[in-house]
Amino acid sequence: MECVNLEKAIGLIPDGASIMVGGFMGIGTPERLVDELVRQGKRDLTLICNDNARPGVGVGKLVSAGLLKKTISSHIGLNPETQKRMFDKQLEVELTPQGTFAERIRAGGCGLGGVLTPTGVGTLVEEGKRKLEIDGKEYLVETPLHADFALIGAFLCDYVGNLSYALTARNFNPIMAMAADTVIVEIEHIVPTGMISPDHVMTPATLVDYVVVDRPLGS
Amino acid sequence: MDAQEIIARRIARELHSGMLVNLGIGIPTQVANYLPPGVEVWFQSENGLIGTAPLALEGMAQGLLTDAAGRPVAALPGACTFDSAMSFGLIRGGHVDVTVLGALQVDQAGHLANWTIPGKLVPGMGGAMDLATGARRVIIAMQHTAKGKPKILRACDLPLTSTRPVDLVVTDMAVIGFPEGRATLLETAPGVSVEQVVAATEAQLTVPSSVPAMQL
Numbered sequence: 001m002e003c004v005n006l007e008k009a010i011g012l013i014p015d016g017a018s019i020m021v022g023g024f025m026g027i028g029t030p031e032r033l034v035d036e037l038v039r040q041g042k043r044d045l046t047l048i049c050n051d052n053a054r055p056g057v058g059v060g061k062l063v064s065a066g067l068l069k070k071t072i073s074s075h076i077g078l079n080p081e082t083q084k085r086m087f088d089k090q091l092e093v094e095l096t097p098q099g100t101f102a103e104r105i106r107a108g109g110c111g112l113g114g115v116l117t118p119t120g121v122g123t124l125v126e127e128g129k130r131k132l133e134i135d136g137k138e139y140l141v142e143t144p145l146h147a148d149f150a151l152i153g154a155f156l157c158d159y160v161g162n163l164s165y166a167l168t169a170r171n172f173n174p175i176m177a178m179a180a181d182t183v184i185v186e187i188e189h190i191v192p193t194g195m196i197s198p199d200h201v202m203t204p205a206t207l208v209d210y211v212v213v214d215r216p217l218g219s
Numbered sequence: 220m221d222a223q224e225i226i227a228r229r230i231a232r233e234l235h236s237g238m239l240v241n242l243g244i245g246i247p248t249q250v251a252n253y254l255p256p257g258v259e260v261w262f263q264s265e266n267g268l269i270g271t272a273p274l275a276l277e278g279m280a281q282g283l284l285t286d287a288a289g290r291p292v293a294a295l296p297g298a299c300t301f302d303s304a305m306s307f308g309l310i311r312g313g314h315v316d317v318t319v320l321g322a323l324q325v326d327q328a329g330h331l332a333n334w335t336i337p338g339k340l341v342p343g344m345g346g347a348m349d350l351a352t353g354a355r356r357v358i359i360a361m362q363h364t365a366k367g368k369p370k371i372l373r374a375c376d377l378p379l380t381s382t383r384p385v386d387l388v389v390t391d392m393a394v395i396g397f398p399e400g401r402a403t404l405l406e407t408a409p410g411v412s413v414e415q416v417v418a419a420t421e422a423q424l425t426v427p428s429s430v431p432a433m434q435l
Binding site for chain 1 (some may be wrong): 264265266268285287288289294300302303304305306308310341342343344345346347348349352353365378379380383
């Protein structure tokens with residue numbers, strides 16, 4: 001784990017990269033990392049995030065700034081700018097059921113070739129996908145998701161980089177921290193090593209590449 | 220009593236102490252307001268919480284504890300939080316006893332369409348497909364008609380949410396179940412006749428010789 005400032009952390013991400021961003025309607029999203037993506041004006045990003053939040057909130061800022069080429073999400077209904085860009089063909093949208101989205105990320109992080117799920121069988125979701133019958137029941141073969149970078153929002157981080165999350169801000173963060181080449185974490189608090197008990201570490205330090213601690217005074 | 224309250228009150232009677240229950244957005248959310256006295260259930264929010272409760276006090280809202288609509292909530296003593304893979308494992312794995320969902324259409328075999336109107340409304344399915352496919356029991360909360368047109372149809376013309384049929388549909392006019400895969404009128408709302416329900420339903424409806432009124 002290396003501690004870096006915001007500018008250097010986001011400077012690692014090239015135009016055209018795929019990024020996983022934790023959060024559910026902005027809750028648990030590393031807001032300062034998102035702001036820095038906008039400030040540096042990254043282009044043609046593929047976003048893997050559960051939703052597109054709202055304009056001005058979380059990854060909604062990436063949509064408004066026109067940084068995205070594609071979003072892979074389960075729900076975009078509360079961001080009218082995503083809807084508009086999708087209908088105008090300025091933004092490619094891949095919709096996937098939320099449970100399938102979680103499992104595709106988990107598969108990507110756990111070295112699995114995909115997952116079998118009953119969700120989506122017989123619906124529009126099955127288009128173009130293989131189906132397997134196991135013990136008389138049909139399942140869709142859903143492929144793993146992996147990204148160049150994961151942008152993670154954590155509550156506590158110790159000095160070696162172990163993470164824990166708070167309440168419903170955990171959501172997709174721990175599984176995304178498994179599923180990207182480079183993991184960048186924005187944290188709320190840094191605490192002495194040992195303060196997060198081994199039983200309460202939710203993301204092991206060995207998964208964490210960069211931690212952004214700094215924030216402007218007063219924020 | 221307005222239409223939404225009739226629906227929410229009737230569905231609340233389907234819940235029993237100890238159940239794990241997931242409520243969708245809209246009318247389903249209101250079910251929590253009408254739990255019968257003595258009934259204590261666990262509500263799940265699919266963003267990673269069991270033990271969801273309404274905010275009890277002004278000023279207690281905080282950004283790290285929300286429901287699946289992103290609204291600040293409270294957590295009951297004994298609540299627990301988890302990541303999204305676990306949350307949908309609970310849903311898909313049959314650990315959620317009841318889910319209550321809204322609907323655009325339901326067909327006469329109980330198939331549900333509730334996530335998209337192609338070309339017009341493309342919000343994404345969120346957790347709806349997993350809930351409709353994996354919960355032990357799926358209850359639909361919806362108005363019987365939309366702008367005077369039936370929502371319970373012979374066949375859905377909107378894309379399906381799941382091929383797994385729902386278990387119960389509760390509307391402001393009726394309770395409909397699907398024994399042996401056929402839409403069957405189980406109860407009528409207070410002041411609503413069987414004939415009125417049949418007239419407001421496009422689906423072929425099996426009507427038993429005696430249909431009781433909803434107890435609310």
